[in-house]
Structures are given as structure tokens and as C-alpha cells.
Amino acid sequence: MTRMVPTGIDRRALLKSSVAAGAALTTGVAMPAIAQTRPIKLGYVSPQTGPLAAFAEADNFIIANFKETTKAGIKLGSATLPVEVVVKDSQSNPNRAAQVAKDLIVQDKIDVMLVASTPETTNPVSTQCEIEEVPCISTVAPWQPWFIGRQADPAGGPPAWKNFNYTYHFFWGLEDVIAVFTNMWSQVPTNKSVGGLFPNDGDGNAWGDKQVGFPPVLEKAGYKLTDSGRYQNLTDNFSAQISAFKNANAEIITGVVLPPDFTTFWKQALQQGFRPKVASIGKAILFPVAVEALGKDGNNLSSEVWWSPNHPFKSSLTGTSARELAASYESATKKQWTQPIGFVHALFEVAVDVLKRAPQRDAKAMVGAVAATNLDTVVGKVQWSGANLPPFATKNVAKTPLVGGQWRVKDGNKYDIVITDNRTAPNIPAGGKMEAIG
Template identity: 60%
Template sequence: MSMNRRQFSQAVAALAATSATPLLWAAQAIKIGYVSPQTGPLAPFGEADKWVIDQMKAAFKDGIVVGGTRHAVEIVLKDSQSNPNRAGEVANDLILKEKVALMLTAGTPETANPVSDACELNEVPCVSSVVPWQPWFFGRNGDPRQGFDWTYHLFWGLEDVIAAYTNGWKGLQTNKKVGGLFPNDGDGNAWGDKKLGFPKPQADMGLSLTDPGRFQSGTQDFSAQIAAFKRDNVEIVTGVVIPPDAKTFLTQARQQGFKPKAVTLGKALLFPSALEALGDLGLGLSTEVWWSPSHPFTSSLTRQSAQALADSYEAGTRKQWTQPIGFAHALFEVAANALARSKSLKAEDVRNAVASTSIDSIVGPVKWGGPGPMKNVSRTPLVLGQWRKGHQRKVELVIVNNGAATNIPAGGAMQLL
């Protein structure tokens, strides 16, 4: 069951109830900055953010007690416009003009990386998500021996998405020939990287990869890629592209007589709106699932299950649930937990509280400095999903392989297109 507003507020008020004596409200509100793509080609990544922020305003109505003083909480949302330069600009506005105590950001390297860089430079604590950890860490020239001082990240990595995809393909009858669509952007360059990305582990598994090279996002012609895939008798297509590019590629593939047995793409196939735009081209396509209503996790902040959070979103927006809901919510779980533990609102104290976070969140356990790949990275679980014709909706995302995270239930087996 979903929580009502009163129950929701009571759950969060527990954060503030750290003293038996009444606490005075501080004149200064805590400002939390949030940067995500609200417009532009990456806007589906930020579609749920305003709803989540409205939920958080209710959650924080009684403020948060920091160092013995109760503060009101103000959340300031800024639009990256799907543009890295703009993301950096609005991050600097939040840091220098709004004087945020903590920055949150999500939605591909084009938003999260420049925001994280601005925070690292200005010594402001930042928590980011919705970028595989390698393009976030190495894309910012991170040194594995030192890590970062002010920026912390929660999401899965390329090792997880490679495992999820290949686990799904193992159950299909194919010739093991894979075609890669890797654009010239933060994700594409990481996924196609010969050492960090798909090529080496695929070769180790006996899969051959045809990579026709980098292309610009927004391209109108995939004839060269399709010709290369047909020449090499490719039966599986993978990659990481924006939704408009997926539609262009799939439409032109059909027109040019290229019929793969499986199409598993990151980024483009995450959202119900993108699948509806594809029409019958979308049925049977597969993608990674980072969060869903069937994930067996509960919010540390509102005590909602993943199912209850998705139901609440659908009831409040009349839209189908979408994966970024869980991670936007989880970022605020970290913020609330860290601020409530911080000794003061000084940047170093807030940063130290973030770094020592250890919670069970709506997206799974979040903990830095532990068994993760880097001290600044907390990995979250990943499974594989396939889009099917829905019972209640036009399309539904069914988890078809949970080999890498067996605690997340599967709803069926992967099928050939």
C-alpha cells in the first residue's frame, strides 16, 4: 500500500526527533541543489524528478536537525538542458549564488560529470547517479589510488551491464555475432572502449563484435552501420544510444532488410514513452533494468516498498512508472541520512557524513569506502528486461534474466525477436 501524506511526514519527522526538548528553527534553510536534464534529448532521464521533489518537500516539512538545530529544507532544481556546458553553468550558480550545502545530480555523463567536476573544484559535497561508474570516474580523469575528495556516486558499472546483456543472450539460439552502436559521447566511448568496455569480455566469451566506429548522436543515417552488420552476418545488436537514434536505426534496419534476432540497447529503451514512440518496432527489444516495482527494496526515508513508490508515482502523475524514480528517490535518502548525521552545515562535515553513509535504500544497499570498485563508488544491482505487449499498458518491461542479482525476481525468459 502507498503511504498517505500524513504517514509519510511522520516517517520523516523521526529524522528530526533527536532531542526531548523543543529545538529552535534556524533562520538559515538548508539548500539542496539538484541538476538533471529536464529538456533536450535526455529529458526522459529527468521526467520523474519534479514529482520526486514534491514528495521530498512533504517529507522535509518538519525540517532536518543538524548539529542540534532544526533547519528548513529548500530543494533547488536546475535543468542541464541535456548539455554538458549548461550543466556546469547551473552547478556553479547553485554553488556560488544559492550556496547549496549539498548537491545531487543524475542523468548520464553529460549532466552528472560536469556537475561533479564543479563540486570537486569548489569543495562542495556532491552525490551523483544514473551514470555507469566507469564513465563517471574515468571520464573525469579519476585516479584509482586517490579517488575524489568531494564527489560520491551510486550506480552500477560496465561489468554489470555486460554481465546482464550476455546472460540474456546465452539463452538464445544465435551465431554469437554482435554489432555495436557506440556514439561519440561519454557513454559510447566507455562502452566501446577496448579495455574497459564491451569488446574484451565479449571476445573472452566467444562473441565476435563488429564495431563500425563512433558516430554523432542525432545522426540521420545509419546505412554504414547496417551495411557492416549485414556484411558480418550480425544477429545481435547492442550499444548505448539516445531514444531518437534508436528509432532512426530500427526504422532504417527494417527498410534495408536487416533483421537481427536480438536488440539489446542501453539508454534508448529504458522508458515507456520511448517504446510507445517505436510502435511495433519496440516489441521484444531488451535493455538493462536498474530499478523496478518488483525490486525487493524499501526506502530508508519513507518506508515505502519499490512497488508502493511506483504505485504512488502512477497515481499522482497518471503516467507509467519509469526507472529513474528509484534513483532520484535514493539520492534524497542519502541526503536526508547524511545531513541528519552531520556535525554541522560546514562543507567538510557534510562531506564526511556523506562518505560514511551506510543505508538500505529503495535501490539497494548504499555504502562508500567498502567493497566497491573505488572509494567514491557504491555499486547497485542490475538485471535484464524485455519489452512485451502489456496487459494494463501498451508495453510492459519484464525482467527476463536476474543471473547477476538473483534476489530480484524474474518475470519470464528472454525471447527472440
């Protein structure tokens, strides 16, 4: 005979209560004590393959270091428990990200979800955690695509600005990257004509949004933006965009572009005789390998800098400085440091801090601990205090500092990024001034 679950009863809650009751009956031990003896399980999702793979280049290093740091376990209350990290690859695909998140929750039974790197990964994972009522901490996506991108009204109306109960995010916002970019642009004499490269994805739609993105802020600051329209990622022909920018006499280019797409755009632009004075590009040229792929044509390209060896912060887990962490990565991998190192490390810092303050590992207790976080990490202070945020985002978003930098050739085709504007975060030292692209 088939047993029916009565309507109106949450299946997940029913399953939890049934398991708890069964365990209590068969063991005679209260569930909190059982929970205290099992290993801590952290789920981690990032785009380890596909066009966004550069964001996850340092993952293996960071996770190996974390496992070494916590090999004796983490003390939660009176117990010291082993830690397991279950890693999943989103393959740079939002549908895949949602599926592996569900697998981590349902099959692996993780305690906390950690997720990094662009809205295409952070958003579907966060949404899955919200549905399943599992604490989730995310980073490496501007807060607007993460928060506003998950507010869509199914009926097609305006966002309702609902808060989230289980998902929390730390990073910077579009207001910060716009300030950083315009601060850098002000150092180079230009005609203030800007060409915008905004793809049809979570980042591109947010950056190009006429209400919360670049257009209204640039207009107010006296810039003329030529938005060439949304293009599909992994396109192989940017002639239409280049033609529009040339017709507008754009001396500045900006946008948020996949690494392979910017390589295609920049090579085609130079071939077609279009060389702006400034190119400040999010996402695409965050990584040394992406700039090196351009050879000498990568010199003086600029981008936001969320983390670098020059950031004056230390890890709450190990006491390691930003400079020491970057040097350790370079020594272990023989590769140049990359910006996500700091933020992936900080994800695990926050997770451990939260678990120590919610040793019972009850989901609601843990999200309460996340909300109460006040932690100095290797990327700066992480605190969901609502500072410098609009009222609707204060619960779920914490902001971290942002500066701007420019890539300079140092040895052959090897590049280093020089922080060229720190007005948004004066405690992070600048190393030079902006130069026009030659």
C-alpha cells in the same frame, strides 16, 4: 584604491574567512550557531529538456514528494530546520550543466549538490563541485564514464587514477551491464555475432573502449563484436552501421544510444531488411514512451533494469516500497512508471542521511559522512565500501544491483518490461525468460 589578494592564497577560502569574521564581529555569535539556524539548501541538476529529457521525466513528482515529506523540516542536532531544493535544468548540455552547478554553488549557496542522469550531466556538475569544494552525490551513469571520464591527463598521457575529495557516485558499472546482457543473450540461440552502436559521447566512448568496455569482455566470452565506429548523436542516417552489421551477419545488437537515435536506427534497420534476434540497448529503451514510439516493432527489445516495482527495497525516508512508489507515480501523473524514479528518490534519501550525521554542515564533515554511508534505500544498499570495485575507484564509487529485462506488448501499443535474467542479483525476482525478436 584597489585591494589586491596576495598570490598563493585561495580566494574561496579567503572569502569564507572574511565572511565568517565579519559575521562574528557584527553579531557577537559564533558561526556554528548561525549556520545551524539557516535553511538546508540542496541543489539538484538533471536534463529536464533536450534529447536526454526522458531521464528527468519523474523529477517533478519526486521533488514534490520530498518537499511534502520534509515540510516540517529535518532535525539536525538540536535544531529542526526547513529544507529548500533548488532545481536546475542542464538542457542535456555539458556546458550548461557546469554553469548551473556553479550558479547553485556561488549564487544559491547550497549545502549539498545532487545530480542525476548520464555522464553529460553528472560529470560537469561533479567536476564543478570538486573545484569549488562542495559535497556532491551523483547517480544514473555507469561508474566508469563518471570516474574514468574525469581522469584525463591534460598532457595526453594515461589517467593518473586520482581520487576525488568532494564527489561521490552510486550506480552500477560496465562490468555489470555486460554480465546482464550476455546472461540474457545466452538464453537465445545465436551465432554470437554482435553489432555495437557506440556514439561519440561519454557513455559511448566508455562502452566501446577496448580496455574497459565491451570489446575485451565479449571477445573473451566467445563473441565477435563489429564496432561500426563512433557516430555523432542525433544523426539521421544509420545506413553505414546497418550495412556493417548485415555484412557481419550480426544476430545481436547492443550499444548505448540516445532515445531518438535508436528510434531512427531501428526503423531504418527494419526498412533495410535487418532484423537481429536480440537487441539489448542501454539508455535508449529504458523508458516506456521510447518503446511505444516504435509501435509493434518494440516487442522483445531488451535493456538493463536498474529499478522496477519488483525490486524488494524500501525508502529510508518514508518506508514506501518500490512497488508503492511506482504506483504513486502512476496515480499522480497518469503515466507509466520509469526507472529513474527510484534513483532520484534515493539521492534525496542519501542527502538527508548525510546531513543528519553531519549537522554542522561543514563541507569536510559532510564528505566524511558520505564516505561512511551505510543506508538501505529504495534502490538497495548504498555504501561506499569499495566492494566489487578496482582499488582506484573504491573511495568514490558505490555499486547498486542490476538485472536485465525485455519489453513485451501488453495492451495495444502499451509495453511492460519483464525481468528475464537476475543471475547478477538473485534477490530481485525474474518474471520470465528471454524470447527472440519475432
